[in-house]
Amino acid sequence: MLQIGFDVGGSNIAVGVVDDDMRIVxxxxxxxxxxxxxxxxxxxxxxxxxxxxxxxxVDARAFQSIGIAVPGNISxxxxxxxxxxxxxxxxxxxxxAMQSHFPSVPVYLGNDADVAAVAELYAGAFKGxxxxxxxxxxxxxxxxxxxxxxxxxxxxxxxxxLGHMVLAHNGPMCTCGTRGxxxxxxxxxxxxxxxxxxxxxxxxxxxxxxxxxxxNRVSARLVIDCAKAGDAIAGDIFARYxxxxxxxxxxxxxxxxxxxxxxxxxxxxxxxxxxAPLRExxxxxxxxxTCGDIVPAxxxxxxxxxxxxxxxxxxG
Amino acid sequence: MLQIGFDVGGSNIAVGVVDDDMRIVxxxxxxxxxxxxxxxxxxxxxxxxxxxxxxxxVDARAFQSIGIAVPGNISxxxxxxxxxxxxxxxxxxxxxAMQSHFPSVPVYLGNDADVAAVAELYAGAFKGxxxxxxxxxxxxxxxxxxxxxxxxxxxxxxxxxLGHMVLAHNGPMCTCGTRGxxxxxxxxxxxxxxxxxxxxxxxxxxxxxxxxxxxNRVSARLVIDCAKAGDAIAGDIFARYxxxxxxxxxxxxxxxxxxxxxxxxxxxxxxxxxxAPLRExxxxxxxxxTCGDIVPAxxxxxxxxxxxxxxxxxxG
Numbered sequence: 191m192l193q194i195g196f197d198v199g200g201s202n203i204a205v206g207v208v209d210d211d212m213r214i215v216x217x218x219x220x221x222x223x224x225x226x227x228x229x230x231x232x233x234x235x236x237x238x239x240x241x242x243x244x245x246x247x248v249d250a251r252a253f254q255s256i257g258i259a260v261p262g263n264i265s266x267x268x269x270x271x272x273x274x275x276x277x278x279x280x281x282x283x284x285x286x287a288m289q290s291h292f293p294s295v296p297v298y299l300g301n302d303a304d305v306a307a308v309a310e311l312y313a314g315a316f317k318g319x320x321x322x323x324x325x326x327x328x329x330x331x332x333x334x335x336x337x338x339x340x341x342x343x344x345x346x347x348x349x350x351x352l353g354h355m356v357l358a359h360n361g362p363m364c365t366c367g368t369r370g371x372x373x374x375x376x377x378x379x380x381x382x383x384x385x386x387x388x389x390x391x392x393x394x395x396x397x398x399x400x401x402x403x404x405x406n407r408v409s410a411r412l413v414i415d416c417a418k419a420g421d422a423i424a425g426d427i428f429a430r431y432x433x434x435x436x437x438x439x440x441x442x443x444x445x446x447x448x449x450x451x452x453x454x455x456x457x458x459x460x461x462x463x464x465x466a467p468l469r470e471x472x473x474x475x476x477x478x479x480t481c482g483d484i485v486p487a488x489x490x491x492x493x494x495x496x497x498x499x500x501x502x503x504x505x506g
Numbered sequence: 507m508l509q510i511g512f513d514v515g516g517s518n519i520a521v522g523v524v525d526d527d528m529r530i531v532x533x534x535x536x537x538x539x540x541x542x543x544x545x546x547x548x549x550x551x552x553x554x555x556x557x558x559x560x561x562x563x564v565d566a567r568a569f570q571s572i573g574i575a576v577p578g579n580i581s582x583x584x585x586x587x588x589x590x591x592x593x594x595x596x597x598x599x600x601x602x603a604m605q606s607h608f609p610s611v612p613v614y615l616g617n618d619a620d621v622a623a624v625a626e627l628y629a630g631a632f633k634g635x636x637x638x639x640x641x642x643x644x645x646x647x648x649x650x651x652x653x654x655x656x657x658x659x660x661x662x663x664x665x666x667x668l669g670h671m672v673l674a675h676n677g678p679m680c681t682c683g684t685r686g687x688x689x690x691x692x693x694x695x696x697x698x699x700x701x702x703x704x705x706x707x708x709x710x711x712x713x714x715x716x717x718x719x720x721x722n723r724v725s726a727r728l729v730i731d732c733a734k735a736g737d738a739i740a741g742d743i744f745a746r747y748x749x750x751x752x753x754x755x756x757x758x759x760x761x762x763x764x765x766x767x768x769x770x771x772x773x774x775x776x777x778x779x780x781x782a783p784l785r786e787x788x789x790x791x792x793x794x795x796t797c798g799d800i801v802p803a804x805x806x807x808x809x810x811x812x813x814x815x816x817x818x819x820x821x822g
Contacts, residue, residue: 338654352760
């Protein structure tokens, strides 16, 4: 059986045909048509489905389902995108719009973070697990929860906003307006900002030198690379980051007691340089004698496509 | 049908016969026999079951189940108490021990916080809800989670330790050894401690006066009463408490998005003086446009008995 999975992002639309072994057997992508009405976007997407059907030598009606991952929240009836700011989608009846092109193929919508967790469940770090948490460490914090072997969409279907758990009461302001959220302390953005501050405070240290003294050339990646190279300033920033992230993971571990926590996003590419001290830090703060596995997410850039293609299996 | 529910605490064993309408139709209690071997305790409990059977005019075998709530963690096979420090129970095979007295009546064990949430589910603040959180604000913090209409025991069955979510990274030390846990900032103990400090700092203020200048006479209740009476010092302590608790509730709301959060324990008796500002504070920090209901727990002292009696309905 073949399923269609769309990963719709603010810069790109990616789509794949996913088979029963979770392989992407055909794929397409195109820039997201920013500024166009949503029907235009849906038209492009429908064109992709027809082109992929042709490539696979089947009729589009043969696809088992069409799943769509969007970076925003989905209405509780799972028919509309309530807000996806990067897409400028607000109250968009995306399911019906896509359905109108393929009346006989069921269409499913999902939040991209939830969908990524579903991808890990069927094909990655969560295979065979019942309770698991995916955290993506990027510009912001994404989070997806698996409970009882299924995607958990929040008790009132508002979704899971793990990045807005309060980690430092009265701490630094978060973009959401609350102080001390996980997202204010555990993102690549935090690493970048601390690296930039260090350019001012320690102009002769490695971060500043490597950036040619230009704050704007400092990235989270540069801070991590300097820490790996043994620089004390970068090492201190990274140690604080690990300590903050360890507190966030301990919070989740103490509340949910997951079998596994998987980390994705740019910062997770630091590998064992991140994971080894993070496991130790989290376990130290975990109330239980052990905490679940803390591992890299496995699905990478294909998480959206594969997770979206699996949304049908999560329905009903 | 009649069910037996035990609420075993460090100072008292309470037991009741619970009918289908969640009424306690007969009850007994006795001091907990501290220092005796557990078989002695089980003997007392078995005696209660026989006495209650007699009082109800039935044979003990007619009881549908025996449920036991203990202040500790239960093994993942739900047969033993792993640690219940207040009872000095460590690796106690409580289910088998009770079962040996009544071979034909199924016996169930539960953590007291989980059991209290079950009581709210069947008879109190969580009736008809699928996703709900119970938080007891006492000397420590207790927490029970209902997910999908069922008691959530943690993904690895370690339980739910809501009190040890990190609320203030690098904050005050918690009894568990981690800094800034919910339990370090949201208990009656925190209110008491701040009240005591105020006796030193503000010896002429209301808290100190009412306590006759004696720190040891300051309680959370006194702090709340002085705040209610309009005292500025007590009011400031209470406002900080509400702000801290609001951050804790926002964390839970943003991760789980529960339909309802119920608060029990001594501090919750402050009533709307607590709940009104707490709702406002939590909503301000909640990522979603609304957060679930924030209400007083309803089951009070009978939560353990009724929840334990309902454990059978949660099994299987």
